[in-house]
Amino acid sequence: LPNFRMVGDNLKDRFDGASRVMVSNSDRNRDNSNILSNSASNSVHGHREGLGRRHRYNFQLKPYNPEHKPPGPKDLVYVEQSPAFCEKNPKVGILGTHGRQCNDTSIGVDGCDLMCCGRGFKTQEVTLIERCACT
Numbered sequence: 001l002p003n004f005r006m007v008g009d010n011l012k013d014r015f016d017g018a019s020r021v022m023v024s025n026s027d028r029n030r031d032n033s034n035i036l037s038n039s040a041s042n043s044v045h046g047h048r049e050g051l052g053r054r055h056r057y058n059f060q061l062k063p064y065n066p067e068h069k070p071p072g073p074k075d076l077v078y079v080e081q082s083p084a085f086c087e088k089n090p091k092v093g094i095l096g097t098h099g100r101q102c103n104d105t106s107i108g109v110d111g112c113d114l115m116c117c118g119r120g121f122k123t124q125e126v127t128l129i130e131r132c133a134c135t
Contacts, residue, residue: 014075018075018077018078019077019078020064020065020078020080021062021063021077021079023059024061025058086116086119097115097117102115102116102121104121
C-alpha cells in the first residue's frame with residue numbers, strides 16, 4: 001500500500017483537475033442492454049470483464065465544455081457547481097463568511113484573504129487584562 005501522504009497528494013491533484021461533465025445516454029448502450037443483463041457470473045468482476053465504462057453503467061460522461069477532452073477512468077468529475085460559500089444561503093444551510101474571525105497572517109483556509117472571498121476585512125486589536133491566581 002502507498003503511504004498516506006502519497007494517497008492524499010494524488011487525491012488533491014485529481015480534485016484540483018476535476019472536470020465538470022454531463023451525463024449522456026448513448027444509443028449504443030441501448031443496443032447492448034442484453035449484454036449487461038446476461039453477463040452475470042460468480043466472479044466479483046463479472047460485469048467488468050470485456051465491457052467498457054459506458055457499457056457497464058449505461059451512460060457516458062461528456063465534458064460540460066465541448067472544447068475539453070472526455071474524462072479518463074481515473075479522473076474526478078462533478079455534475080454541478082458547488083454552492084457559493086461566501087454568501088449566506090439559508091436554503092442550503094450556508095452561513096456565509098460575514099462576521100467570521102480569520103487569521104490575517106495565514107495563507108491557509110483560516111486566512112482572511114481566502115475566508116473573506118477577496119471582499120476585504122476589518123482588523124481589530126484587543127488587549128485583554130486578566131487577574132492571575134498566583135500563589
